Amino acid sequence: MQRLASSRRLLQAALAPVRAHSSLSAAAATVAPAPENGFAAAPKMPPFDYTPPPYEGPLAEEILRKRAEFLSPSLFHFYDRPLNIVDGKMQYLFDEDGRRYLDAFGGIATVSCGHCHPDIVEAIVNQAKRIQHSTVLYLNNAISDFAEALASKMPGDLKVVFFTNSGTEANELALMIARLYTGCHDIISVRNGYHGNAAGTMGATAQSNWKFNVVQTGVHHASNPDPYRGAFGSDGEKYARDVEEIIDFGTTGRVGGFISEAIQGVGGIVELAPGYLPAVYNTVRKAGGLCIADEVQVGVARTGSHFWGFEAHGVIPDIVTMAKGIGNGIPIGAVVTTPEIAQVLTRRSYFNTFGGNPVSTAGGHAVLKVLEKEKLQENAFVVGSYLKERLDMLKEKHEIIGDVRGRGFLLGVELVTDRQKKTPARAEIAQVMNHMKDMGVLVGKGGFYGNVFRVTPPLCFSKEDSDFLIDVMDIALSKL
Secondary structure, three states: OOOOOOHHHHHHHHHHHHHOOOOOOOHHHHHHHOOOOOOOEEEOOOOOOOOOOOOOOHHHHHHHHHHHOOOOOOOOOOOOOOEEEEEEEEEEEEEEEOEEEEEEHHHHHHHOOOOHHHHHHHHHHHHHOOOOOOOOOOOOOHHHHHHHHHHHHOOOOOOOEEEEHHHHHHHHHHHHHHHHHHOOOOEEOOOOOOOOOHHHHHHOOOHHOOOOOOOOOOOOEEOOOOOOOOOOOOOOOHHHHHHHHHHHHHHOOOOEEEEEEEOOOOOOEEEOOOOOHHHHHHHHHHHHOOEEEEEEOOOOOOOOOOHHHHHHHOOOOEEEEEHHHHHOOOOOOOEEOOOHHHHHHHOOOOOOOOOOOOOHHHHHHHHHHEEEEEEHHHHHHOOOOOOHHHHHHHHHHOOOOOEEEEOOOOEEEEEEEEEEOOEEOOOHHHHHHHHHHHOOOEEEEOOOOOEEEEEOOOOOOOHHHHHHHHHHHHHHHHHH
16 A cells, blocks of 8 residues: 555666765765854855744753753753754754754654645634544544544554554554454553553654653564564564464464564664565464554654554554654654454543544644645655665765665664674764754654664755765764
C-alpha cells in the first residue's frame, strides 16, 4: 500500500548530481565568512523567505534557572550551551537572537509536515474557536472524520481506531488489548527496542537506559535482528529462531503478542534484518499471539517508500500504534485494529478523557491532507534517498563513520572510534553535534551507546537542505 513506483524515476534524476560529486571537500570548502544566519565559518544556509517577529520573552539563562528549580531533575538537554528555541517555520527553527537553524531532528521524528504549517495551524485554530473539548460522550465530526481518514491508510481489516494522547499510551493500550484478546499475559519484544515509559511499555522496552527498577512482568526480549551489530548480519530468519525458542522454553507455548518497530528509533535507527518480521509473525500467530507494529516514529510517510514501516517487510499486523507524525507536534496517539479484536474493550468500561479531543483530531486530519496535497511521502523517498547516498559518501571520507542506515527521512549515522571493533564514539558525537549547532544544523542522537546521529527532519526537507547538512557535518567531523 502507498508504494511510490513512479518515484523511482524521480529518484534516479535526484541522485544524478550526487554521483557527479567525486569528493565532498570542494563543497565543504566553500565557506562564507559572514553568512546571513549569523554563524561564523559556516557554509551558506539555503535561502528562506521568513523572518520571525522579535522575541521579547525570557532568555536562555533565566529559563535554565526556572527549569532547574521547578521542573523534573530528570530532564536533560542537548549542547554545551542549550538553545532557547522561540520560533519555527517549516524545516527551520529560530533562537532567541533570531538565528536560523536547519532542523534535521524534527522534534524527535515528530514534525512531519513542517513547523507551524499554515494549513494545520488554520485547522487547529478554527476548531479551537468552535469548541476545544467535549469528550467522546457527545458526537463531534472531528474525531470520526480523522478516524475514517486514518483507517483509509491501513491495509486489510485494520479499521477501528482508538485515540490516545501519546505513543506510550497507544502502546500501553495495544499490549492490554493483545492480552485480553488472547487470554495470555506473555509478550515478546525485541532487544534494543523502545515502546514507552509507563508500566507495561517499560517492560516491553529493552534498553537498561530507559528502565526503572519497578515491577515489569510477562515480557520476553528476543535477540535484536541488527544487520550492523547482530550475530547473524542481515539474515533475518536466523534471528527469528530466538522467538521460537522463547515460546518453547519461556512460556506455556502460548503468547499474548509480539511488539516491534520496523526501524528502531530510540535504539539508533536500526532497520530489522530482511525476512525477520514475516518469520516472527508466522511463529507468534501459531502460538496464538497478536502482532503489534509500533509505528510511533517510523510511520506516517517518514520512510518514503511506504506510508507505514511494516509495509516494507510485507506483513500486516493485528494492531498498529502511532503518534508523533500524525499530529505534527500536537499531543495525539492512536491504536488501530480489527473490528473483531476491538470488541475486547466492551467487556468493561474503557474511556480516555482527552483521547479524540476535537482540536487534536482536527489537526491530525489536516496533517493527512497536507501529506497528500504536498506529496511529502514522495519527497521523503526522493530527497531521503539523495541524503542517504551523500551520507554514504561522507562515510567513505571519514573513518569515524561506521554505518549509515535507514530509509527516507529516518536515517542513522553511527560513529565509532574503531571500525573493526565498532567501539562507540560517545565523546566524539557530542563534539560534532556542538560544532554542527554552531554552524546552524540541529540533529538528534540515540542508540544504546548514544553514538548514533538521528537524522529525522520534517518531510518538506529539500535537496538544498541536504547538501547544507552534509557540508556542515563534513566540516564538523574534520574538526575532530
